[in-house]
Amino acid sequence: MSHNPSWLDEGLPHIWLPYAQMQTSPKPLPVAHTHGSTITLANGTGILDGVSSWWSNCHGYNHPHIAKAMHAQLDAFPHVMFAGLAHEPAYTLAKKLAHIAPTGLTRSFFSDSGSTAVEVAMKMAVQHWKNKGQSKRNKFISFVNGYHGDTMGGMSLADPDGWVHKAFNHFMPKQFTMPIPSGEYGFADFRELLEGIHHTVAGMIIEPLVQGAGGFKFHSPDVLAELSNIAKEYGMLFIADEVMTGFGRTGYMFACNEAGITPDIMCLGKALTGGSIGLAVTMATEDVFEAFLSDSMDTAFLHGPTFMANPLACAAAVASLELFEAEPRLKQVAAIEMALEAGLAPARSMAHVVDVRIKGAIGVIELDNPGWNHMFALRTQALEKGCWLRPFANVLYIMPAFTISESELQKLIDVTLELVATPFTPQA
């Protein structure tokens, strides 16, 4: 990739990149423009996006309907504070979200990112119990292989052995992180773990059906429904972190829909604006909400990000939800699921493949201890073949925009299989 623009080399000494060893990290690729599932680089090369910009870009890049809504809002006003002032995009979005969310989730608290949506959920759960005179309920149950964002609260909920947060274990509030029941370790064992601690727990939080950045592990709708029952039984709030799964990714509008459950609190982000601009929301039931009502400020929910409910972002989100109504997104996800099932199946018999799993528009191939260097080499190899894929830890995955064409998806599948076939020696 020759002829880098001058801003890249001039700015790079002042940039700190995410999840990167800055001493050895390859130079990021300068982007000129995007369209559909293609990212065009400064030198004119188009690369096919299999990551949908960290799983957020569900309608393809630069969807004109979202762009139009954002332009109109920009002309009216890009931002006003959300305390004391109201604007149509946020109020319309809250009404729309209440309409499509699992029945009973009626209240929307807006924030800026998935991580803050999780922080808000935690504060909401803890203060909910305090307002009800149960301030001992201030811990959370979370799950092995989980990921809930990079801020303090969310990090404390993640798998303490996970690669992302290891450096901070000595710094974090302690929660109860448990395996999701499966196989030999069943619900009876899980209940046993709850004995003696459940009265200190404010909420149980889970990424429903598909755990994301913690390693892409799946569980069944039955397991999810049973966990929700158990939370209710022990008087904890059940919190669904649908930041990754929400808006069709698993084949239903929300993963909770497939299990037929309504969580007490639900976090949304990533695809909320169709991946166009940062916005997140924490939704709650009236039951959760009512615990904050009184004649005193002491029981009010005291949280309020400066750019809360940014009008540009809310306008983008309303437009994104309109696209879910007007265009056959869930059907597209079902077609992607079938193509991934058929296309990735040959990997099952390849060397060092531990598992191949598909759910909605998520295709995952898990390898046996490839080590980071091998995964980095695969990223480069994907790029040489014209694909933007980001294998990490021990997984290769495809999570495209739902609007990706059949032939584009096939190319991502073919290249992924070529990457999986690249020989390596498993790490000890």
Ligand SMILES: *Cc1c(COP(=O)(O)O)cnc(C)c1O
């Ligand atoms: C990405 C993600 C988050 C964090 O969202 P950010 O917007 O990156 O802060 C939280 N939970 C889940 C399940 C996620 O996938």
